[in-house]
Amino acid sequence: MEIFNDLLKFSVVDIIDVFLVALLLYYIYKLVKGTVAINIFIGIIIIYLVWKLTEFLNMELLTGIFGGFMKVGIIALIVVFQPEIRKFLLMVGSTNFNRRRKFLSQLSFLKTENSDETDVAAIISAANKMSASRTGALMVFERNNNLDFLCASGDAMNITVSQPIIESIFFKNSPLHDGAIIINNNIVKATRVILPVNNETTIPKRFGLRHRAAIGVTEKTDALALVVSEETGNISYFKDGEFIMFDDTQELAMIIKEDLS
Known part of the structure; x- marks a missing residue:
């Protein structure tokens, strides 16, 4: 009672x-x-x-x-x-x-799909082409944490995501190819962004600054990161400071869409 x-x-x-x-x-x-x-x-x-x-x-x-x-x-x-x-x-x-x-x-x-949904297919297509040509790339996807404090270290942009745009940014002779780009709601917010680098000795030595930066930003924020290795052409996906290398980019596209939703 x-x-x-x-x-x-x-x-x-x-x-x-x-x-x-x-x-x-x-x-x-x-x-x-x-x-x-x-x-x-x-x-x-x-x-x-x-x-x-x-x-x-x-x-x-x-x-x-x-x-x-x-x-x-x-x-x-x-x-x-x-x-x-x-x-x-x-x-x-x-x-x-x-x-x-x-x-x-x-x-x-409570979220619903809208017109601002990031064009993951275009990003993956660009990553595949850059992988084939051994063009290094580092892409960061903003989620709940506002990354404006990182964008301030690079060049502010307001460009709609597309395959040619991604490839042209990371083209080896492009003045924008150094550093990372930050993407939010299908917009490239900033290029040449300097990210916090993880200096842990447990990280494999074969990983360069792009991979360490991807680990650093995904450890300190809830952002996601995609890296194309300039040395091997491997595509790596980073979340919560951990990474997975993908051969099947269709599976990778599905995972990114799910994580961004």
């Missing part, structure tokens, strides 16, 4: 509270999904639930142990989740709300 009475007291504020918590958990999951941190995140949830269960059952010794772990462990969690926390704060602080009519349209399950 007490539970039933509590349900009757459930107010609009409680509904908003539950919704906001669910939204926060969704964004946290989105940040750690596909990384090693997801296992740590699940482990923390399990420990928290066990702590609350022991507290409910009045198991004082276990409650004290788990309670102490949760209080002291917060410092360790800040260290462990430093990249994810940085990315989350960047997402909250630099999301470009002005480019969306409504705040709720940021939620992926």
Whole structure:
């Protein structure tokens, strides 16, 4: 009966509270999904639930142990989740709300297709041609995090994405071919952009500055990156600081479209 009475007291504020918590958990999951941190995140949830269960059952010794772990462990969690926390704060602080009519349209399950959808097919076709000619390229796709702070390091542009445009930018004799380009809503926002470079020694030595820059920008933001190697012609796709080399570019096109949606 007490539970039933509590349900009757459930107010609009409680509904908003539950919704906001669910939204926060969704964004946290989105940040750690596909990384090693997801296992740590699940482990923390399990420990928290066990702590609350022991507290409910009045198991004082276990409650004290788990309670102490949760209080002291917060410092360790800040260290462990430093990249994810940085990315989350960047997402909250630099999301470009002005480019969306409504705040709720940021939620992926409420988004609809529109005319601004990036022409992934044209980008992949350009990447294939540059791969065949061993032309190096680095393309960054902006998502929720606003990358204007990176665009400022290059040349501002406002060019609609097309295969000839991409190829001409990265043509070896072009004055724009150095650095990265940033693409958002089918528009090349900037060229010759300088990206943060990852200097981890665990990265294979065969990777050059383009690959390290792609790892760096996808670690620090939620952006995606596509790299064409000048040495081998290999096409690599970067997300959350991790990369995959693709031979089947049709599969790659499908993955990029899904990630951008």
